[in-house]
Amino acid sequence: MLKKIALKRGSLAIIIFIILAITSALCYKESIGASFNKDYNTTLNQIIERKELRVGMLRSLTTLYIDYRNPNQAGGFEYELLKRFADSLELKLKITFASNLTELIEKSKQGKIDLIAAELKGYALDVDNFNTSAPFHQTTLQLVYRKGSIKPYSFDDIKGNLTIAKNSLQSYVLANIQPDFPQLSWNESEVLNQEELLKLVEDQDIDYTIASNRTTAIMQRIYPALTVAFDVVNNQPKTWYLPKSQDNSLLNQVNQFINKSLSDGTIKKLEYHYFNYMNKFDFVDTRAFLRAIEKSLPKYQAFFEQYAQVNDLDWKLLASMAYQESHWNPKAISSTGVRGIMMLTKSTAESLGVTNRLDAQQSINGGSTYLKSIINRMPKSIPKEERVWFALAAYNMGMGHLWDARTLASQLNKNPESWQDVRQILPLLSEEEYYSDLRYGFARGYQAVHFVDSIQKYYMSLVGYLIEKEYRQKYINEKANQVTSQ
The missing domain is CATH 3.40.190.10 (Periplasmic binding protein-like II)
Structure with a gap:
């Protein structure tokens, strides 16, 4: 009898132990699951x-x-x-x-x-x-006024309408510096951003605004009369x-x-x-380029668009390249014998089937085809987004000299696949201590650098101009529709 009782108690203990174990395991699993879900x-x-x-x-x-x-x-x-x-x-x-x-x-x-x-x-x-x-990244805030007005050298010289965007970094900065300039006052626009305010400065609707150096630089390529008076805040961190x-x-x-x-x-x-x-920033050059966009570009834009599409290029980049070469003059001739709107050499023109280098359509066709062929010859190791800069440099100075520059870059522990690094090397091709050991010898590498830099500059001006033109036309159309509907 006692033996049976003991067995029953032992069985009960085992059952209780199993139940506890299962319960504990389930609780642990739930805890782990909750923790996992929380982390996940x-x-x-x-x-x-x-x-x-x-x-x-x-x-x-x-x-x-x-x-x-x-x-x-x-x-x-x-x-x-x-x-x-x-x-x-x-x-x-x-x-x-x-x-x-x-x-x-x-x-x-x-x-x-x-x-x-x-x-x-x-x-x-x-x-x-x-x-x-x-x-x-870091930016600098600058006070901007219109060229021809009296230049202020500090906030003490502000005499006129200073307007900034409401709730902007500019309003934060001015609020902090006002104790140093108690006479300083300004307006805050609830609807206009810093670019639109820069346009008001250009149109002389306001006297001053404050904009980041990057925004000012872009807008100057479209509105060259915008001028920097002084820096308000330097090295403002961007987050x-x-x-x-x-x-x-x-x-x-x-x-x-x-x-x-x-x-x-x-x-x-x-x-x-x-x-x-x-x-x-060159005020005279930028103003001349913008005038050329209005007067000269319309004659050739269709050709740029047509042959850029054929060669999978951006027509605006091709047009900027042509402006750097000839200022969109189809009859341009240089002292070295290159001719036409794309300034092709005689041998290059012949290889491309161009029979008349002074014919704008033939020249643009040939120049775009030639540029595309150079891009295609760029090593795949060069990042896709940088091949065009290498190709433009080769267009200007020849492929051999570009290879020399890449070789020299490697020798000087620079990256031959980086345009930024090769750009720094190119001017060395005119120095004897470097070019004497290179396969293709002396080259005016600094000219190739200037060539590429100028195309970048003109390209951005052209892009900005076209965007602004489209924006202003849209604004004019909206105003016209409002008048018609009244």
Whole structure:
């Protein structure tokens, strides 16, 4: 009897132990599952599951000019940096454009965008609700006035209408410096951005505005009368903004990407590509180019468009190249014997089937075909987006000298696949200590550098001019429709 009781108690104990073990295991599994789901359901993982990074940007010429590599698509320094970040996570980049910060912040609150690529410092109501990324670029704010007016050298000299965009970085800066200039006053526009305000300065509707050096440089290529009076703030760091309501998973990933892009030279190369042409501004040359766009370009634009399409080129880049060569003069002749709107040599023209170098259509056809053939000869090791710069240099100085420059770049521990590095090497081809050991010898490499830099400059002026022309025509049409409907 006692033995049976003991067996029953032992069986009961085993059963209880098994039940406890199962319960414990289930609880542990639930705990682990909850922990796993908590870690898995981060902001970053949600974005990765969605396969799309949603970014808010302000609609402006500075960030939206047409890029020669992607005709009729958005381009620009910050856009490309965002694209590379999205690519690093194998995500599609979706840009939501807005006309003002209020709209961007509202979309962020609604969860429609993951980060804001615009400056929020001047938006005092909401800026504290955002985390800032690591800085990836620096800008300078400048006071701008119109050429021909009296130049102010400081805020003490301001006599007239100074207008800036409301809630902008400019308003934040002016509020901070006003104690040093108690007489300083300004207006803040709720509807106009810094580019539109620069147009008002050009039109003499206002006397001054404050804009970033990059925006000013772009707008000067369209409105050359815009002139910088003085720098207001130097080396202003540029960052992206992420809602504090998010966890830090996306912020950490962004910062990791920015730090890597700074250390490996990615950002430096993008800055060179998009901003190098801005380093020098020539008022007389820019004004002459804009006049030529209006008077000369219409005669040949159809040819540029036709043969650029045949050779898979951007017609605006081809037109800019032709302007650098001949100022769109089909009868141009140089002392070295090159002729026509694309300044072809006799031997090159013959190889391309061009029978009359002074015929604009034949010259543009031949020049575009020749440029495309050079691009096709560029090594695949050169990044696709940089091959055109190498090709333009070769168009100017010959392929052999370009190969010499790449060889010399390797010898001097530079990257022969980087236009930025080779550009620095090209001027050395005119120095005996370098060219004497190269296969093709002496070359005026500095001329090739100037050639490419000038084409970049003219290209951006042409792009900006065409965008502005389209914008203004649209504005005129809208006004006309309003009058008609009244």
